[in-house]
Amino acid sequence: MLLRSPIHDRHEALGAKFASFGGWEMPLEYAGGGVLKEHTAVRTDAGVFDVSHLGKATVTGPGAADFVNSCLTNDLGRIAPGAAQYTLCCDDATGGVVDDLIAYLNSPDDVFLVPNAANTAEVVRRLTAAAPAGVTVRDAHQAYAILAVQGPRSAEVIRQLGLPAEHNYMSFTATEDAVVCRTGYTGELGFELVLPWDDAAKTWDALVAAGVRPCGLGARDTLRTEMGYPLHGQDLSLEISPVQARTGWAVGWSKPAFWGRDALLAEKAAGPRRSLRGLELTGRGVPRGHMPVYAGGTAVGETTSGTFSPTRKIGIALALLDTSAGLADGDLVEIDIRGRRTEARLVKPPFVQTSVR
Structure with a gap:
């Protein structure tokens, strides 16, 4: 139910x-x-x-913030109590993204987490299994x-x-x-x-x-x-790493420990085999997820998210594209939209300009 x-x-x-x-x-x-x-x-x-479907979890006890910092990708040491931080929970072996979430730093001994609805139980499970004595992880969904x-x-x-x-x-x-x-x-x-x-x-x-x-x-x-904000399960997943999704800005690369560190450092050094890019249609059409993308008649990846932009009045999409294709912003590709190949241009998100900060 x-x-x-x-x-x-x-x-x-x-x-x-x-x-x-x-x-x-x-x-x-x-x-x-x-x-x-x-x-x-x-x-x-x-x-x-x-x-309200978003998850909520508390991590409390002596050294709770240090514990969370040793698990999640971003560096809680960069912020002070009263600040929040976008971060990622990655699989330790593969570096794939278990979830992306917001961490509220209340104090060195109190962190409040907001994971995605479908992933809350798994994030809590992983944190609970790793928690040292004295640190309590509670699902407060x-x-x-x-x-x-x-x-x-x-x-x-x-x-x-x-x-x-x-x-x-x-x-x-x-x-x-x-x-x-x-x-x-x-x-x-x-x-x-x-x-x-x-x-x-x-x-x-x-x-x-x-x-x-x-x-x-x-x-x-x-x-x-x-x-151009990613949605877990589409633009981020256990199969899509932060390096591929271009969310490396949410990784504390110099931290001594976080889940997935070795795998992500190796992928970063070698260069990802695919990368999340922005696409905007030059003509009519509404792209959706999992539509093939072609360059010069060759398949180079697929869309992960797509919609009609009410602000721009054009079709827009995020797509994982092979880095070996050597595509750059401004290049033209084609998206297969229900059997019809439609031209799109590579762009760097966001697709609209706002004053979020």
Whole structure:
């Protein structure tokens, strides 16, 4: 049976169309809006996403942060308490990505993790198995809800709720009511509110009353694809390493230890056999994942994500392409879209310019 968010009834009342995602029944889009209007609201005003399906886990005890730092790729030593960090959980043997997640550093002895819904149990399992005496890893998946308020008007709305909004990017503040973090998955000014599970409804209601448009997973996907943000299971996976996905910026290469270190250092030194690139169609068409890509009539890889960009009004995609093909930004390739080869140009994401920082 699919799990449901604590405000499932609110989504039903708004005429949401639901979809299965990571073991959860979540809103894909809402009646009277649809993906296009929801996407536009985030780019121009403010939208709110219920992302309570995202995982939550706590790692506590003496040296908890040092322990997490010895497991996950990014370097927690680069940030101070009150900051959050994008990081990766990799397989120690292969360097493939078990999950990508956000780590909230509360103190040297307290780290809060937000993995993806489908991977939470596996991340918790791996951390639990490796935890030293005195460090406790707890799955708190259904202890907290998360609401993401995104868009140019998001700070104004957060203040209307009596919450702090003067954050630097990737920093957070804990209040009596919520943890307010200046993060998001859209490329816009935005905040993610981590709330007690049972408090989500009143906060959701207040946001909707303030004129924030409810947005579903459909708009979340078009927004993140426009930014070139990877989605685990498509652009990152156990078969797609950080080196291939070009997320090496989230790896603390000089750290003495993290899961997958040896495999990733070797791959980095040798050069990956394939690399994640951005593609924008020069004509009509909507690319999706797992579509073959050709250069000069030769297959050179396949798309991992693809959509129609509501902002640019063109088809865009991320694709894993063979590095041996020697392709550079600006080169033309072809995507096989349902049997029809459609021309696309290699570009460096993001596909749109925003002021995320």
